[in-house]
Amino acid sequence: MHDTYSQIVLPFASSPELFEQYTNASGGLRTGMLMEHLDSLAGSIAYKHMLGPSVETLGRVQERGFYIVTASVERLDMLASLYPVRDTRLSGQVIYTGKSSMEVAVKMEALGPDGGEETLMLGRFSMVCRNARTHKAHPVIPLIIRTPAEEALYKIGESSKDRRKYAALQALSRVPPSSAEAAELHTTYLKCGQEDDSLVQSERVWMGDTLLEKTMLMFPQERNVHQKVFGGYLMRLTYELGFANACFFMRSHVTFHSLDGISFTQPVPIRSILRLRSQILHTSPPGELPATVHVRVVASVVNVQTGHEETTNDFRFTWARDDGKSTPRIIVPKTYQEAMLWLEGKRALEMGAQIRGRRIRALEGEQPSCTM
Structure with a gap:
């Protein structure tokens, strides 16, 4: 397992020129660009596992006989602020292998001038291996586990795969909501869902009115080794659109909490027209702190001749209002x-709060977590 470990250090504090390239509108770091790097790093780690740590270049995919793509991102959780700006290390390793899939754990850390480290972000990428000619599943080299710490990481990766299977079975696209969820949805309808209820019009926002979209052409400069649009680039685009939508809704600057999931269903071809649609799905209850908002961004490829759209990616993000105030x-x-999307957003906010709490408690307890 340790042979797959890789890291990149971005010297923001010591290189003003590099920091300038990553500066956001508030003078901090562009989180979307860092996510793009994490996706690229996860892909490199997956190839390193398949090719061996001594191989420095991929070469031609057809000659290798296989290629690797990102199937999904289970989570990316922000555990500490990017402020103040410090040198930043991105690292990761393969922690689990299936028949044709790999789990790659990634970490982002701030490096202090005194040698100290602070974990900023943790996450996991699910990568799949495909045959370069048939595009069917290609076997993945099994991991060799040698230490108790590696065994613990392997079990985390294994449980992640099982959790995704369970979540798919419990998805609202397959089963009805629970009785408690149905009751809460009905209560919300009775309280806020009446068209002529003037008492809640200043606080109520219809989900359909939160749509924010962007359409753009995909250029060859953003291609990956498979001659498709690089997934990390799509992640950055969707993050920035979702961030803008969250700011509009909150009427405030927001802080990133988590990427709650990404599904990559279809590749995005070069020279295609991409349409991104962002929508607010759920918010924390009025008065609750921190005030959080769950945002969905759907990416679709548009056929110019027919006007038909095909969904390629579904991204889910959570942001929090950073001025310490709640939102009514x-x-x-x-x-x-929309009601099912509303419940999906509710589930995501509740799950995200639980996971962030567990991870922060583990870090405060200084439990060894490697790249988790």
Whole structure:
């Protein structure tokens, strides 16, 4: 397992020229660009596992006989602020292998001038290996586990795969909401869902009114080794659109909490027209702190001749208002489809709070976590 470990150090504090390239509108670091690097690092680590640590270049995919793509991102959780700006280390390693899949754990750390380290972000990428000619599943080299710490990481990766399977079975696209979820949805409808209720019009926001979209052409400069649009680039685009939507809704600057999931269903071809649609799905209850908002961004490729759109990616993000205030505005669905998205957002906010709490407690307890 340790042979797959890789890291990149970005010297923001010691290189003003590099920091300038990553500066956001608030004078901090562009989180979307760092996510793009994490995706690239996860892909490099997956190839390192398949090719061996001594191989420095990929070469031609057809000659290798296989290629690796990102299937999904289970989570990326921000555990500490990017301020003040410090040198930053991105690292990761393969922690689990299946028949044709790999789990890559990644970490982002701030490096202090005194040699101290602070974990900023943790996450996991699910990578799949495909045959370069048939595009069917290609076997992955099994991991060799040698230490108790590696065994613990392997079990984390294994449980992640099992958790994704369970979540898929419990998805609202397959099973109805629980009785408690249905009751809360009905209560929200009775309280805020009446069209002519003037008492809540200043606080209620219809989900359909939160749509924010962007359409753009995909250029060859953003291609990956498979001659498709690089997944990390899409991650950055969707992050920035979702961030803008969260700011509009909160009427405040927001702080990134988590990437709650990404599904990569189809590759995005070079020279295609990409449409990104962002929508607010759920918010924390009025008065609750921190005030959080869950945002969905869907990427679709548009066929110019027919006008047909095909969904390629589905991204879910959570941001929090960073001024310490709550927000009285709440999202209210109108249709049954919106109601299911509303419940998905509610589940994501609850799950994210639990996971961040566990990870922060583990870091405060100084438990060995390697790249987790």
